[in-house]
Amino acid sequence: MSALLVPPARKEAVTLGPIGPEAYRAFLSSPAGAALGAGFLQCPSWADVKEGWRAQLLGWGPDPAAGHLRGVALVLLRQLPGTRKYFAYLPEGPVADWTDPDLDGWLTPLLDQLRRSGAFAVRMGPSPAYRRWDAAHLKAMTGSGRRLGDVLASSVDPLGTAVAERLRARGWRRCGGDGTGDDGDAQPRHVFHVPLAGRTTEDLWSGLNQEWRRNVRRAQKEGVEVVVGSAAELPQFYRLLRITEERDGFRLGRSLAYYERQYAALNAEEPGRMKLYLARHGGEILAAHTMITVGRRVWYQTGASADHRREVRPSNALQWRMLLDAHALGADVYDMRGVPSTLDPDERAYGLLRWKLGTGGQVVETLGEWERPLGGTANQTLYRAFQAYLNRR
Structure with missing residues (x-):
C-alpha cells in the first residue's frame, strides 16, 4: 500500500488510527513525509531494536487505514510491573507538522489513543x-x-519557541527543566x-x-x-x-x-x-x-x-x-x-x-523531551512509581 498524500492547503478532518508498517514507510519516503524530517528513532524498524517495549504504529489523516496520511508516530509502550498500565514514549517524535497552529488537532487524538491503550503517562521529542x-x-x-x-x-528558531510555549500551556513539562543540561532526556x-x-x-x-x-x-x-x-x-x-x-x-x-x-x-x-x-x-x-x-x-x-x-x-x-x-x-x-x-x-x-x-x-x-501524566491523581502516582523503578534499574 502506498501512502496517498494530502496537500497541506486542504483542511479535511484529520483522525488518528493504527496503520501498517508498509503504509508508514511509504509515507516517510514520500515528499510530504520527507519534508517532516523523520529521524531513525521514528522508523518502524526501531520497534524491533527496543526489547521490553510494545510498539504501536499510528497515522494522522482523513483516512489513516486507507493510507491517506499527513503524519505518523512510532509509540513505544513499557509496562509498569505489577499493573496493566504503560508508559508511552515517542523517541524524537511524532512525525508531525509542527508548523500547524492547530497543535490540539495533532495531540488531542494522540493522547486519547494512548489512554485507550492503558498509558498512564507519555513522553515525546518534538522535532523543531x-x-x-x-x-x-x-x-x-x-x-x-x-x-x-x-x-x-x-x-533562535521562532518555531521551536512557539511550540515550547504551546506545550507548556497544555500541561506538558520539559524533561530536565529549561536549563542547559540534558538531565532527564x-x-x-x-x-x-x-x-x-x-x-x-x-x-x-x-x-x-x-x-x-x-x-x-x-x-x-x-x-x-x-x-x-x-x-x-x-x-x-x-x-x-x-x-x-x-x-x-x-x-x-x-x-x-x-x-x-x-x-x-x-x-x-x-x-x-x-x-x-x-x-x-x-x-x-x-x-x-x-x-x-x-x-x-x-x-x-x-x-x-x-x-x-x-x-x-x-x-x-x-x-x-x-x-x-x-x-x-x-x-x-x-x-x-x-x-x-x-x-x-x-x-x-x-x-x-x-x-x-x-x-x-x-x-x-x-526542544528536548516533554512529558505529562494522562488522567488524574492515580496516573500521576503511577508515573512517580515508574520513574523510581527506572532509577533503580
Missing part, C-alpha cells in the same frame, strides 16, 4: 530546533565554568550538525579547522584505509567501544546483541540504512563508527577506537569519509548526535565537543 551556535562562535567563548546557556546563540538535547545542502566537497574541506585537515592528511600519509564493513565486524566494533568507554569515562550500557539487532532490523527495513565504517592500519582495525541514513538525513551514531596508534588519526579519517559519503547521498545535514553543554576546557566532557567543533558545523539545541 530551539537555538543554534556556530562552531567559530563557540571556540572563542570557552572558559572556566562556562556552559552553552551562558553564550548568546547565533540564532533519554535522547541528547544538544546535537552537532554539519550542513551539507548547497556545499561542494571543497567547501566541506575548507570548513574543517586546521587541526582536522592536518589529521586527515596524516591518516592518508600513514596509509589508514577506510572501508565499509558488515555484521561480521560488529564484535570488533563492540570490543573497541568498550575500550573507548573505559578511556573516556562513560558507559552506554548496550550489549553486542543490541548492535547486532539494530544492524539487522534497520537494514532489513532498507538495505544500507545502517553502515559500519572501519579504519584499518597495518591490517588492524583501529576505529569503527556507525552511520544511519533516513531520506535526506544522515547520522553518525556511535564511534569507537583503540588506545594505541592514535597518532595515525583513524577517527578523523573515518569521519571525513563518512562526511563525503553523506554528501554524495544528497543529504542535507550530517548529524553527529550528542554533545555536552560544557564549554570548560578543564572538564573531561569538553573534549568531545572540541573534536566535533573542528568540523565547522553548529551545536543545535533541540
Whole structure:
C-alpha cells in the first residue's frame, strides 16, 4: 500500500488510527513525509531494536487505514510491573507538522489513543530546533565554568519557541527543566550538525579547522584505509567501544546483541540504512563508527577506537569519509548526535565537543523531551512509581 498524500492547503478532518508498517514507510519516503524530517528513532524498524517495549504504529489523516496520511508516530509502550498500565514514549517524535497552529488537532487524538491503550503517562521529542551556535562562535567563548546557556546563540528558531510555549500551556513539562543540561532526556538535547545542502566537497574541506585537515592528511600519509564493513565486524566494533568507554569515562550500557539487532532490523527495513565504517592500519582495525541514513538525513551514531596508534588519526579519517559519503547521498545535514553543554576546557566532557567543533558545523539545541501524566491523581502516582523503578534499574 502506498501512502496517498494530502496537500497541506486542504483542511479535511484529520483522525488518528493504527496503520501498517508498509503504509508508514511509504509515507516517510514520500515528499510530504520527507519534508517532516523523520529521524531513525521514528522508523518502524526501531520497534524491533527496543526489547521490553510494545510498539504501536499510528497515522494522522482523513483516512489513516486507507493510507491517506499527513503524519505518523512510532509509540513505544513499557509496562509498569505489577499493573496493566504503560508508559508511552515517542523517541524524537511524532512525525508531525509542527508548523500547524492547530497543535490540539495533532495531540488531542494522540493522547486519547494512548489512554485507550492503558498509558498512564507519555513522553515525546518534538522535532523543531530551539537555538543554534556556530562552531567559530563557540571556540572563542570557552572558559572556566562556562556552559552553552551562558553564550548568546547565533540564532533562535521562532518555531521551536512557539511550540515550547504551546506545550507548556497544555500541561506538558520539559524533561530536565529549561536549563542547559540534558538531565532527564533519554535522547541528547544538544546535537552537532554539519550542513551539507548547497556545499561542494571543497567547501566541506575548507570548513574543517586546521587541526582536522592536518589529521586527515596524516591518516592518508600513514596509509589508514577506510572501508565499509558488515555484521561480521560488529564484535570488533563492540570490543573497541568498550575500550573507548573505559578511556573516556562513560558507559552506554548496550550489549553486542543490541548492535547486532539494530544492524539487522534497520537494514532489513532498507538495505544500507545502517553502515559500519572501519579504519584499518597495518591490517588492524583501529576505529569503527556507525552511520544511519533516513531520506535526506544522515547520522553518525556511535564511534569507537583503540588506545594505541592514535597518532595515525583513524577517527578523523573515518569521519571525513563518512562526511563525503553523506554528501554524495544528497543529504542535507550530517548529524553527529550528542554533545555536552560544557564549554570548560578543564572538564573531561569538553573534549568531545572540541573534536566535533573542528568540523565547522553548529551545536543545535533541540526542544528536548516533554512529558505529562494522562488522567488524574492515580496516573500521576503511577508515573512517580515508574520513574523510581527506572532509577533503580
